[in-house]
Amino acid sequence: MPDVAIVSVEAGLGQPPRPDAFCVQTERLITKTRIMEVTVAETKIAIEGMSCQHCVMAVKKALGGVPGILESDIQVGSASVKYDESKIKKGDIEAKIEKAGYKVKK
Numbered sequence: 001m002p003d004v005a006i007v008s009v010e011a012g013l014g015q016p017p018r019p020d021a022f023c024v025q026t027e028r029l030i031t032k033t034r035i036m037e038v039t040v041a042e043t044k045i046a047i048e049g050m051s052c053q054h055c056v057m058a059v060k061k062a063l064g065g066v067p068g069i070l071e072s073d074i075q076v077g078s079a080s081v082k083y084d085e086s087k088i089k090k091g092d093i094e095a096k097i098e099k100a101g102y103k104v105k106k
């Protein structure tokens with residue numbers, strides 16, 4: 001009995017499944033499969049003090065890996081963020097941006 005060819009379900013992230021998600025070993029499947037029911041909120045945050053791609057990277061870094069943040073699109077002067085309202089609030093996201101050294105326009 002082969003332990004491959006198991007379909008992994010990755011729902012709710014709004015991203016296409018990675019090619020490797022369709023053929024994984026059994027042990028990995030357990031950790032990779034996440035069936036999620038989340039309320040996805042979306043916000044666009046205006047940010048002062050960003051001037052270049054370094055600022056974009058700094059904000060990306062500030063929001064990267066934060067639990068509850070599902071997706072973020074950072075531009076000079078703004079951040080569009082999709083997040084799980086049950087895990088993080090808009091104010092927490094703004095605080096992360098300010099901690100990175102930028103000012104959130106409210």
Ligand SMILES: [Cu+2]
Nearest residue numbers: 051052054055
């Ligand atoms: Cu900059």
